[in-house]
Amino acid sequence: MKTKATLKIALAAGAMSLGLAHGALAQNTVKIGSVLSVTGPSSFLGEPEDKTLRLYVDKINAAGGVAGKKIELVIYDDGGDANKARTFATRLIEDDKVIAMVGGTTTGTTMAMVPVFEDAKVPFISLAGAIEVIDPVRKFVFKTPHTDKMACEKIFEDLKRRNLTKIGMISGTDGFGASMRAQCLKVAPTYGMQIVSDETYGPRDSDMTAQLTKIKNTAGVQAVVNPGFGQGPAIVTRNYAQLGMNNIPFYQSHGVASKSFIELAGAAAEGVRLPAAALLVGDKLPESDPQKKVVTEYKQTYESATKQPVSTFGGHAYDGLFILVEAMKRANSTDSQKIRDEIEKTKGFVGTGGIVNMSATDHLGLDLSAFRMLEIKNGDWSLVASGS
Amino acid sequence: MAEFLQFLISGLTVGAVYALVALGFTLIYNASGVVNFAQGEFVMLGGMVTVFASALGVPLPLAALVAIVVAMVIGLLLHRLAIEPARGASAVTLIIITIGASILLRGLAAIVFDKQFHKLPAFTGDTPVDLLGAAIQPQSFWVLGGAAVVVLALYVFLEHTLLGKAVLATAANRLAARLVGINTTTIMALAFGGSAAIGAIAGILVTPITLTSYDVGTLLALKGFAAAMLGGMGNPVGAVVGGLLLGLLEAFGAGYLSSTYKDAFAFLVILIVLFAAPQGLFGRRVVERV
Amino acid sequence: MRALMNQRFLTLAVLAVVIGILPFVFPSSYYFRVASLVWVSALAAIGLNILMGQAGQVSLGHAAFFGIGAYAVAIGPVHLGIPSWAALLLGAGLSALLAFLVGRPILRLKGHYLAIATLGLGVLVALVITTESRWTGGPDGMPVERLTLFGWRVSGSYTWYWVTGGLLLIGTWIALNLDDTPTGRAFRALHDSEVAAQVVGVDVARFKLQAFVIAAVYASLAGSALAFMNGFINPDQAGFLHSVELVTIVVLGGLGSVVGSIVGAAVLITLPQVLTVFHEYEHLLLGLIIIVSMIFMRSGIVPTLSSLFLRKARS
Numbered sequence: 003m004k005t006k007a008t009l010k011i012a013l014a015a016g017a018m019s020l021g022l023a024h025g026a027l028a029q030n031t032v033k034i035g036s037v038l039s040v041t042g043p044s045s046f047l048g049e050p051e052d053k054t055l056r057l058y059v060d061k062i063n064a065a066g067g068v069a070g071k072k073i074e075l076v077i078y079d080d081g082g083d084a085n086k087a088r089t090f091a092t093r094l095i096e097d098d099k100v101i102a103m104v105g106g107t108t109t110g111t112t113m114a115m116v117p118v119f120e121d122a123k124v125p126f127i128s129l130a131g132a133i134e135v136i137d138p139v140r141k142f143v144f145k146t147p148h149t150d151k152m153a154c155e156k157i158f159e160d161l162k163r164r165n166l167t168k169i170g171m172i173s174g175t176d177g178f179g180a181s182m183r184a185q186c187l188k189v190a191p192t193y194g195m196q197i198v199s200d201e202t203y204g205p206r207d208s209d210m211t212a213q214l215t216k217i218k219n220t221a222g223v224q225a226v227v228n229p230g231f232g233q234g235p236a237i238v239t240r241n242y243a244q245l246g247m248n249n250i251p252f253y254q255s256h257g258v259a260s261k262s263f264i265e266l267a268g269a270a271a272e273g274v275r276l277p278a279a280a281l282l283v284g285d286k287l288p289e290s291d292p293q294k295k296v297v298t299e300y301k302q303t304y305e306s307a308t309k310q311p312v313s314t315f316g317g318h319a320y321d322g323l324f325i326l327v328e329a330m331k332r333a334n335s336t337d338s339q340k341i342r343d344e345i346e347k348t349k350g351f352v353g354t355g356g357i358v359n360m361s362a363t364d365h366l367g368l369d370l371s372a373f374r375m376l377e378i379k380n381g382d383w384s385l386v387a388s389g390s
Numbered sequence: 391m392a393e394f395l396q397f398l399i400s401g402l403t404v405g406a407v408y409a410l411v412a413l414g415f416t417l418i419y420n421a422s423g424v425v426n427f428a429q430g431e432f433v434m435l436g437g438m439v440t441v442f443a444s445a446l447g448v449p450l451p452l453a454a455l456v457a458i459v460v461a462m463v464i465g466l467l468l469h470r471l472a473i474e475p476a477r478g479a480s481a482v483t484l485i486i487i488t489i490g491a492s493i494l495l496r497g498l499a500a501i502v503f504d505k506q507f508h509k510l511p512a513f514t515g516d517t518p519v520d521l522l523g524a525a526i527q528p529q530s531f532w533v534l535g536g537a538a539v540v541v542l543a544l545y546v547f548l549e550h551t552l553l554g555k556a557v558l559a560t561a562a563n564r565l566a567a568r569l570v571g572i573n574t575t576t577i578m579a580l581a582f583g584g585s586a587a588i589g590a591i592a593g594i595l596v597t598p599i600t601l602t603s604y605d606v607g608t609l610l611a612l613k614g615f616a617a618a619m620l621g622g623m624g625n626p627v628g629a630v631v632g633g634l635l636l637g638l639l640e641a642f643g644a645g646y647l648s649s650t651y652k653d654a655f656a657f658l659v660i661l662i663v664l665f666a667a668p669q670g671l672f673g674r675r676v677v678e679r680v
Numbered sequence: 681m682r683a684l685m686n687q688r689f690l691t692l693a694v695l696a697v698v699i700g701i702l703p704f705v706f707p708s709s710y711y712f713r714v715a716s717l718v719w720v721s722a723l724a725a726i727g728l729n730i731l732m733g734q735a736g737q738v739s740l741g742h743a744a745f746f747g748i749g750a751y752a753v754a755i756g757p758v759h760l761g762i763p764s765w766a767a768l769l770l771g772a773g774l775s776a777l778l779a780f781l782v783g784r785p786i787l788r789l790k791g792h793y794l795a796i797a798t799l800g801l802g803v804l805v806a807l808v809i810t811t812e813s814r815w816t817g818g819p820d821g822m823p824v825e826r827l828t829l830f831g832w833r834v835s836g837s838y839t840w841y842w843v844t845g846g847l848l849l850i851g852t853w854i855a856l857n858l859d860d861t862p863t864g865r866a867f868r869a870l871h872d873s874e875v876a877a878q879v880v881g882v883d884v885a886r887f888k889l890q891a892f893v894i895a896a897v898y899a900s901l902a903g904s905a906l907a908f909m910n911g912f913i914n915p916d917q918a919g920f921l922h923s924v925e926l927v928t929i930v931v932l933g934g935l936g937s938v939v940g941s942i943v944g945a946a947v948l949i950t951l952p953q954v955l956t957v958f959h960e961y962e963h964l965l966l967g968l969i970i971i972v973s974m975i976f977m978r979s980g981i982v983p984t985l986s987s988l989f990l991r992k993a994r995s
């Protein structure tokens with residue numbers, strides 16, 4: 003008896019609060035869904051994504067919407083939990099009846115949601131990093147961030163140019179770190195790289211001197227690569243300086259591409275290199291750079307609205323939203339299938355992450371040129387001139 | 391040798407934090423029989439309040455003091471509003487209440503502060519000290535020294551003050567303590583306030599090394615609980631030894647065995663110790679009365 | 681005795697009716713998904729409640745068995761080439777075996793020491809799952825092949841609603857019956873006082889081990905069901921936080937109450953879905969609700985409400 007009552011009350015309350023939150027459905031609105039990790043261990047990714055989507059949907063609506071229709075944005079927070087993400091994905095499809103989705107903060111949550119969107123034939127633009135999201139290509143799944151494989155390739159390219167081939171790796175054991183580590187190990191032989199030391203740390207570890215000491219004492223290490231995101235890489239960088247390893251070139255990944263990394267790592271970050279999107283160095287791009295306008299505008303809008311420094315993570319959400327909006331305009335329809343077809347035809351889209359050229363076999367549409375090699379100098383990002 | 395020393399100091403530093411969290415567990419457990427899973431949130435509060443107060447321009451020592459006071463107030467409120475009303479409930483019920491409190495405090499911190507990571511400047515600079523070839527952060531000495539001072543102060547309080555003896559009496563036998571006129575409710579409040587302060591101090595000392603954010607508490611509670619059990623629940627000496635041991639196991643495990651399985655190594659040792667000594671290293675044997 | 685029989689029958693009948701009626705009030709298949717999640721969590725919680733509520737032994741690592749069940753049906757068909765249904769049984773068997781092997785030394789420990797030992801076991805299993813990515817896909821998880829029974833491919837939230845609902849009914853039936861067997865009585869004696877139980881001739885160690893193995897099998901089956909249902913699995917399901925969630929469900933619903941575990945699961949699974957509209961206040965409210973309900977219903981929702989109900993009925 004009580005089971006039923008409790009369930010019913012809970013469900014009724016859920017339905018009611020939903021009704022209150024979203025208001026009456028008007029004919030001239032169109033719903034776009036999003037499931038993000040706004041809380042939990044990946045909140046530093048999910049939060050800027052959440053803010054970016056809200057900010058720009060309001061802007062689009064203020065300017066009259068898309069093809070005469072206002073966008074209604076439905077965002078759910080999965081807390082980084084893949085099982086929860088899956089449930090919210092079902093909710094977006096079944097209950098909210100969204101026509102498309104821009105979200106999926108981590109690879110774990112994205113992969114859990116993919117079957118839902120594939121089954122429902124609703125386009126899903128993911129904001130997650132790993133290559134497995136779009137390889138193999140799934141009909142309705144796209145993504146905007148550069149893959150971890152590309153990051154490894156960019157780093158190895160730079161190392162090759164500097165004639166450094168023996169590298170030590172220290173990776174986080176979270177999804178991001180583990181996936182990028184695997185990709186780096188895979189592409190290393192192509193670039194003639196030899197991994198001579200391979201250490202890991204837990205995503206919540208607070209001291210990595212033990213692992214770094216092992217790398218330091220491994221004979222012949224010429225450079226160190228740290229695939230990881232969150233606070234881990236900042237601690238690794240500080241421990242790196244503490245152990246006096248600054249004479250060995252040190253590479254971070256695009257997982258730390260926000261100003262807070264420099265703040266957290268402090269002086270220890272000097273000289274660290276990493277592959278990242280042009281967004282971080284918008285003011286240092288030459289006027290001729292096609293991305294200059296987009297990235298400086300996004301940076302200004304985001305920073306003045308949120309009072310927080312811009313990160314590439316929010317940029318991925320910006321790119322996803324506008325790839326979708328452009329596709330909706332071209333399709334001039336709210337039909338999910340037609341929108342999907344148009345997303346796939348995206349060509350020459352200038353985003354914060356690079357210039358996107360999608361195709362039936364490439365649901366990312368970025369090449370290595372989308373990544374810039376940056377070096378941290380005097381507490382700020384700087385572009386590494388090719389050949390140095 | 392340099393390598394060994396590097397691992398040793400690294401393990402002791404992390405272990406000192408576990409020890410302080412374990413000490414917080416012990417203090418509350420002794421006074422009230424409650425295993426307080428919100429203990430990690432006190433560490434978070436210590437770091438976060440200090441960060442935000444100093445961002446407002448409050449000098450660091452004063453900001454730290456504010457943080458300790460805030461944590462104590464939260465600790466007292468936790469006792470008054472959540473533990474005291476549930477007096478007499480079973481041990482598991484009380485544990486779930488503290489788990490609820492930890493979710494609530496984390497949610498509150500995410501709103502009041504933010505969800506970003508933050509750091510504090512090291513108290514005496516970042517230039518590493520060279521100790522027989524090992525590079526040590528000066529802050530490590532602050533953590534170790536601070537932990538030692540806290541442990542010593544707690545010892546003096548418990549053994550040499552009347553109030554401290556009342557705490558010990560309550561820990562030994564609550565009913566008997568009440569019979570000799572000790573106000574056990576006050577003692578419990580004291581324990582919550584005190585253990586919140588200890589947690590906050592740990593948070594302030596270690597934030598320059600480990601960084602902090604609204605959700606650092608969960609893992610610290612887990613490790614602190616493990617340390618307290620390894621040493622023997624209810625024994626302050628056990629808590630300190632358990633904490634240091636756990637930190638050392640992790641550091642040496644990562645250094646000499648496998649960095650991926652260092653946590654497994656630590657928990658494996660805990661399991662083996664418990665199989666050999668079911669009351670932990672320093673625990674009392676409790677005889678069940680029928 | 682007859683009253684007991686009747687009460688048991690009534691509980692099952694009510695549960696069956698609820699499972700049967702809910703589809704008529706559900707507006708969309710999203711609700712079937714949430715309800716299926718409730719049935720799965722309830723199944724795991726009922727098992728854990730046999731260990732905690734009846735035998736009085738805490739486990740803070742129970743998600744480990746949930747994870748073993750889930751990964752068995754993920755790894756079995758892909759890496760070992762065994763059919764899905766066999767992988768499900770293999771997972772349950774593995775969980776039982778692990779519980780049996782580690783149960784004896786672990787269950788010698790008491791109270792909080794038992795809690796930390798089971799927690800350690802849980803951490804070890806979760807760590808292996810996260811690390812051995814060649815088999816498990818690592819921290820990002822791996823896809824699970826759909827369950828196929830006699831050529832019938834089990835998929836869709838509607839189908840899974842009935843499958844998990846049926847599983848829950850069977851699980852509830854077994855748990856209710858266990859209550860009334862000599863084993864169940866021995867469990868309750870354990871819960872009240874181990875020493876007293878021992879004195880009256882209960883083989884304490886054996887019965888504790890039995891409860892542990894039964895609880896492990898329940899969790900493993902629930903894990904397999906979730907993995908099949910999601911078509912995807914990741915290490916979170918085997919982690920510490922999931923263990924804590926299971927314990928919270930059991931205690932919130934009511935220690936020792938089978939219906940309590942179902943109610944507890946319903947509350948804890950649907951709450952985040954309801955609270956999500958409060959955005960950043962979600963966790964604050966969740967914590968508050970847990971605290972307040974435990975203060976006012978300290979023996980759990982179902983036992984407190986039913987004793988209140990009985991008292992009202994008498995007066």
